[in-house]
Amino acid sequence: MDLTLILASISIVLFQLYPRDFRSRTAIAVFGAYLKSTGQILSSWPGSGLFLPFVSVWLLQFFLEVVWKVVLYPKLFSPLRKFPGPKPGSFFMGNFIEIRQHPTGVPHRKWINSIPNNGIIRYLSLFNFERLLITSPEALREVLTTKNYEFQKPSNMRFNLGRILGVGVLLAEGEEHKKQRRDLGPAFKFGHVKNLYPMFWEKSRECVEAMTAEIRKNATTTEERPNAVIEVGSWASRVTLDIIGVTGLGRDFGAIKDPNNKLNQTYQNIFKPTRQGQILGTLQIVLPAPLLDLLPVKRNTDMHSAAHVIRTTCADLIREKKERQASGKPMTLDILSAALDSKAFTDENLVDQLMTFLAAGHETTASAMTWAVYLLARHQDVQSRLRAEIHQHLPSISKEGATISHSDIDNLPYLSAVCNEVLRYYSPVPLTLREAAIDTTIAGHRVPKGTQIMLVPWAVNKSESLWGPDALEFNPERWLPKHPGDIKAASGGATSNYAYMTFLHGPRSCIGQQFAKGEFACLVGAWVGRFEFELHNKEEMDETKVEIKGGITARPSKGMYIKTTVVEGW
Numbered sequence: 001m002d003l004t005l006i007l008a009s010i011s012i013v014l015f016q017l018y019p020r021d022f023r024s025r026t027a028i029a030v031f032g033a034y035l036k037s038t039g040q041i042l043s044s045w046p047g048s049g050l051f052l053p054f055v056s057v058w059l060l061q062f063f064l065e066v067v068w069k070v071v072l073y074p075k076l077f078s079p080l081r082k083f084p085g086p087k088p089g090s091f092f093m094g095n096f097i098e099i100r101q102h103p104t105g106v107p108h109r110k111w112i113n114s115i116p117n118n119g120i121i122r123y124l125s126l127f128n129f130e131r132l133l134i135t136s137p138e139a140l141r142e143v144l145t146t147k148n149y150e151f152q153k154p155s156n157m158r159f160n161l162g163r164i165l166g167v168g169v170l171l172a173e174g175e176e177h178k179k180q181r182r183d184l185g186p187a188f189k190f191g192h193v194k195n196l197y198p199m200f201w202e203k204s205r206e207c208v209e210a211m212t213a214e215i216r217k218n219a220t221t222t223e224e225r226p227n228a229v230i231e232v233g234s235w236a237s238r239v240t241l242d243i244i245g246v247t248g249l250g251r252d253f254g255a256i257k258d259p260n261n262k263l264n265q266t267y268q269n270i271f272k273p274t275r276q277g278q279i280l281g282t283l284q285i286v287l288p289a290p291l292l293d294l295l296p297v298k299r300n301t302d303m304h305s306a307a308h309v310i311r312t313t314c315a316d317l318i319r320e321k322k323e324r325q326a327s328g329k330p331m332t333l334d335i336l337s338a339a340l341d342s343k344a345f346t347d348e349n350l351v352d353q354l355m356t357f358l359a360a361g362h363e364t365t366a367s368a369m370t371w372a373v374y375l376l377a378r379h380q381d382v383q384s385r386l387r388a389e390i391h392q393h394l395p396s397i398s399k400e401g402a403t404i405s406h407s408d409i410d411n412l413p414y415l416s417a418v419c420n421e422v423l424r425y426y427s428p429v430p431l432t433l434r435e436a437a438i439d440t441t442i443a444g445h446r447v448p449k450g451t452q453i454m455l456v457p458w459a460v461n462k463s464e465s466l467w468g469p470d471a472l473e474f475n476p477e478r479w480l481p482k483h484p485g486d487i488k489a490a491s492g493g494a495t496s497n498y499a500y501m502t503f504l505h506g507p508r509s510c511i512g513q514q515f516a517k518g519e520f521a522c523l524v525g526a527w528v529g530r531f532e533f534e535l536h537n538k539e540e541m542d543e544t545k546v547e548i549k550g551g552i553t554a555r556p557s558k559g560m561y562i563k564t565t566v567v568e569g570w
């Protein structure tokens with residue numbers, strides 16, 4: 001038999017066994033070149049050197065691999081073909097074009113509500129790479145809880161996030177993750193978080209006072225009450241950065257006072273959507289992220305210098321805190337102090353943990369605040385009712401020194417309902433992914449190692465089969481008990497807790513969930529108590545007119561401009 005044919009057959013087998021192994025392809029090419037040089041194969045080919053045969057065999061394998069992976073496997077052989085899914089829009093690019101044309105998670109939402117399925121929808125990404133969208137509580141429970149460690153974060157995601165968020169608990173896997181989660185647990189327990197509410201409130205107060213001052217300064221109208229158009233997203237980022245600074249790390253970054261604060265600017269730059277960022281993100285579907293990171297382009301240079309600023313800030317914070325500890329001064333109530341007390345982390349690892357808390361703990365809540373203001377501006381009735389509750393039950397924010405406790409905030413039913421509904425409707429993290437670390441099953445179906453699993457809060461949180469026919473409506477009422485003992489209200493009337501994916505579930509759910517909910521409620525309470533919000537751009541009453549940037553968190557790509565009026569006397 002022709003040896004070329006044998007080589008090609010071996011290649012196909014190896015491609016299946018080692019889909020990403022360039023070494024096997026190279027080894028076969030070397031072997032092929034050797035056989036050619038000894039005259040055993042391709043003897044009619046011109047030239048006697050090794051280079052040309054090596055390149056030819058290498059390219060032949062590459063070509064076969066492409067044909068196998070892009071056409072034959074996904075279209076004819078994959079065991080995942082049995083799952084229902086959207087019709088591919090393109091022969092080579094599957095559903096990728098539709099995904100690119102819409103904000104992250106929006107096509108998935110359409111599919112979840114239009115494609116009958118039993119918990120899994122399959123679609124195709126660029127070059128027909130397969131993706132499984134998990135849709136039912138049973139399948140979500142398996143991926144997130146019972147088989148949690150069988151589904152890990154893909155390596156490109158780990159690399160990308162690791163640059164800015166550090167390799168802390170968010171990116172650890174397996175036993176290492178279990179240990180880190182256990183050691184950090186006490187700092188995030190409600191028993192600790194509830195003591196942070198007065199600090200959340202004090203920072204919220206500082207923020208509304210600074211916003212009020214800016215509105216009064218810019219109010220040019222002759223209207224009775226001072227108002228101005230402000231970009232709420234940047235205020236949200238500044239206040240949440242200061243809150244995580246004080247309550248998480250024991251340092252006031254001063255971003256509310258100074259919009260040009262270096263750390264704030266650094267985060268703004270890296271979370272800003274850029275064309276280069278998008279192109280690099282797309283290339284990662286086919287190329288390893290560490291390779292792309294070597295390209296000398298502006299996006300990479302920006303990311304490297306941002307990582308340096310963030311890492312240095314965190315290392316300084318740890319040094320200061322340790323000096324304080326050594327000098328016997330009383331320690332503050334923050335998460336870093338709790339982590340130091342646990343003595344479970346090396347300084348280097350603590351830097352990574354802090355980087356995680358800083359980014360994961362402020363961009364997410366800032367996104368939630370931006371969407372809260374947008375939704376309240378669109379729903380004036382909800383806004384007025386919420387303000388009435390706040391004015392009736394919370395102390396005036398003008399009173400310096402007046403403080404609140406966790407129960408003052410958590411006992412306001414309408415505030416809780418509005419916050420839950422905002423977090424359901426515009427989940428700050430629209431989509432996250434996992435990869436099957438071993439051959440496994442979901443809902444009894446075989447899922448091969450390496451399969452990409454999509455967890456999409458923007459789809460599941462609005463699934464009509466889980467939330468009912470009004471899933472796509474903003475309706476805080478769903479979180480209020482309809483009658484005494486109505487326990488379904490606690491899950492917004494959904495059929496399962498897994499319908500609410502904002503913080504995920506299971507061992508890898510958001511460790512900062514209680515923190516985030518308390519902080520968010522304090523901020524919403526303070527902002528809505530002090531301001532009335534109206535859309536500046538009336539076109540945005542139609543939510544499809546708000547351009548949304550993709551990325552780790554979802555935010556309006558051009559900012560959220562809101563006519564903000566000061567409510568006097570509170």
Ligand code: HEM
Pocket residue numbers: 169170171181244248356357360361362364365368427428429432433501502503504507508509510511512513515516517520
């Ligand atoms: C509204 C605000 C927030 C939302 C919507 C949110 C959402 C999430 C989500 C969806 C994850 C899982 C990501 C994944 O595994 O792919 C996560 C993980 C995490 N979040 Fe949050 N988060 C919020 C606020 C916070 C805050 C305030 C902190 C810290 C103070 C925090 C710290 C973390 C950490 C450390 C993890 C990793 C947990 C682990 O893997 O064990 N988050 N968050």
